[in-house]
Amino acid sequence: MITLDAFSIYIMICVLAPVLGAFTLLFLFIFEKRIDLLEKQTREIALERELQTALYNQLNKEIQPHFFFNTLNSILSLARLDRKTELIRSIETLSKLLKFKYQTNNTFITIEEELTYINYYLEIQKTRFRERLQYEISTDPKVNKAVIIPFLIQTLVENAFKHSFEKKIGDALLKIEVIKIEQAIHVTVWNNLPDHLDEKLGKGGLGLGNIIKRLDLLFPNDETSVQLTNSEDGTTVIAIFPFVIKSLMEKGASSI
C-alpha cells in the first residue's frame, strides 16, 4: 500500500500535469509563428548564401579569361622576338600558374597562396620586360595565414601592366605591400607610371569593380574599400578588408 507521502506526490502530479499541458499549448500558440518565422529566415539565409556562392564563383570565373589573355599576349611577344629560352621558362611558369589557378576553387585563399601565384605571374612578366621591370614584395609575416579573395592582388598587378607598363616607356617599378593595421589588412600596389584612367573604380578596368563586389560578398558585415589614386609619382591602389585567419573563417562557414 502506498504511503501518505507517495499519495501526496501522486495527487500533486495529477493536479500539476494539466497545468503543464496548458502551458505547452499556450507556448505553442504564442511562439509557433515566431519559431516558423525563424526557421523560414534561416532557410532564406542559407539560400541567399548559396546564391552568393554561385555569384561569387561566377565572378571568379569572370576574371580568369582577362588574366589569361594578357599572359598569352606576353608569351606571344616572346615568341615573336624569338627569345626561345625565356619562352620555355615562361611556358613552364605559366603551367605552374595554371595548375595553381585550377586548384583554386575556394571562395577565399590565404595571402601566402595569393603571393605565390603573383610570383609566378611576375616571373613571366620579368622574362618579357627584362631589366626594365623591377618589383618588390613586402609582407607583414602576421598576415600570411589571413584570408583574401583569390586574384585580388593579381588583378591589381595585372592592371599595372595593362594600363601603365605596356603603354608607357621607361623603368617599370612595382611595389606590393601587404600589412596589418589594427584589425584590417591593407594591400597596396604601387607603380611608377601613372595612367590616366578615370578614378571611378567601376571604370578602372574590369578588375576593380569585380574586387569591390567580391569583397562585399565575402565580408558582408564589415567595412571594405578599394581606392585608386593617381599622382605624379605613380598610381596606387589600396584595398582594405578585415583581418581573418583562414581556419577561423572555415569554422564560421561550417557553423552556418
Add this chain to the structure above:
Amino acid sequence: MKRKDYQIYISGTIKLGVGFGIISLLARWVTGNTILSSPETLIKYGLTGGIGYSLMGAFALILFGFLAKKIHKKYPGHHTIGDVLRQKLTPTGYWYMISVLLLTSIDSLLLQAMGAHILLHMIFPLPIFTGMLIFLLICFFIGGVGGMQRLHQLAGANVALIFGAVIIIPVYFYIQEGVYPVYEGIKLYHPYLLYINNTDAFLFIVTVILIGFGQVMIDRATWQRVFIIQKEKAQMAFTLAGLVWATIPLALSSLLMIIIFGRSYDTIYSLFFELVDKIQSTMLIILFVLFCFSAISSAISSELHATTTLIVKNIIEVFRTLTNKEKWNCTYIVSGMICIFLLTIVSFLEPNLLGLLFFFGNIYASLIVPLLYIILSKKVLPSIIPLASFIGAAGGYVSLPMLENLMAIWVSFAISSFICLVYFIYQSFFIELIPLKDHTGNFLGTKQNAP
C-alpha cells in the same frame, strides 16, 4: 445560398500547425470515454490503472505520430482513411475494411452518446429523450452540417473549457479538503486503490495501450487530421497531443478520489457526475458541466463528421459520381440518420462503457498489424490482409470462454499478426514481382506472378 466546395467540408480551408493540430486532436480525443472510463479503470485497477489509462492515450497518439509522418509522405492528395484503403486494397478487402470502419464508428459514437445520456440524466431534470434530442441536434449542426471549419472554430473553446475545468476544480478541492483526509478516507473505504503491486494492472496497462493504438489507427477523424496538419509538423503535433492528453485522465482520477474518499458508491458510471453534488460553487458547477458537454459534444461532432465523410466519399461516391450539391444533400441526410439512430439506441439501452471498449478491444487489437501492413507496403494487397483482422477478432472471441478478457485481446492481436507475417514471408520468397511499364518505358507499378 451558394454551397461551399465539399472539399472544405472534409478538410477545412487551412493546413494546421502544431498548436492547432494539438487542439484539434484533443477536441477529438478528450471524450465521454475519457471522463467515464478513466474513473472505471481507477476503481478496477487502482492508481496503477489510472496511470495506465493516461499512458494508453499518450502512447497511442505518439505511436500514431510516427505513422502520420509516413502516411503524409506516402499518400499525398488523400483526405480520409477510405481514400488510402481504396488505393491499397482489392475491392473485397476494401469493402470489408469499410464495414469494420462503420462498425467501429457506430461503437465509438454509441459510447459517446451513452456518456452524454448519463450526464444529462444526472444533471438536468429534462426527460432523457428531449435532452438527448437537443444535444444530438447541436452535434448535428456542428459536425454534420458545419464540417471541419466549424469543428475547428469550436475546438479552441472546447479545449479551453477542458483545461479550465481539469486545472481549477482539483486545485479548488484539494485546497479545500487537503490531501490527508482524502488519503485516510480512501484507506478506509477503498484500500484496494492504494495497492500498486498489482500484476493484473500491468497486464491491463499493456493491453489498453494496444487497444488505444488500434483505436487511434482505425479512427476516421484522426486520419482526416493527419492530412490537414502540415506535413513537417504532423509527428510533432501527434506526440505533443499524446503527452498533453495524458494529463487529463490524471487530473480526472485525482478528482474522482475527492468524490469517493468519504463513502462507497453504487454505479461507477454515474460516479463522476456526482461531483456536481460535491461542488459548492455555482461557477464551478457550470464549468464542470460545460467541460463534460464540451468534451462529449466535440468528440461526437468530430466522429459524426468523419463517419459522414466516410459514407459520402468512400461509400456512396464509389457507386456513382456526385455533384457538389448532391454531396451536401447526402451529408445532411447521412448525418441526420446517424443522429436519429444514436437517439433511438441510447433511449433504450443501458450503458456499460468499459465493457464496450473491451468488447471492441478484440477488433481494435486485431486491426493493428493488418493496418500497419496496408499503410507501409508498397503495392496493392490481397483480401487476406484485411481479413486477417476478422480471423484474429473471431479467434479472440472464441478463446473468451477459456481465457480472460485481456488475454483474449492478445490472442486476437497474435492471430492477425501471424497471418500477416505468413503472407509477408510467402510473398517475399514465392511471389515474383513483374514490373509494369507503359509503351514509353515508364514504371507504372508491379504485378504478382505466383510460380
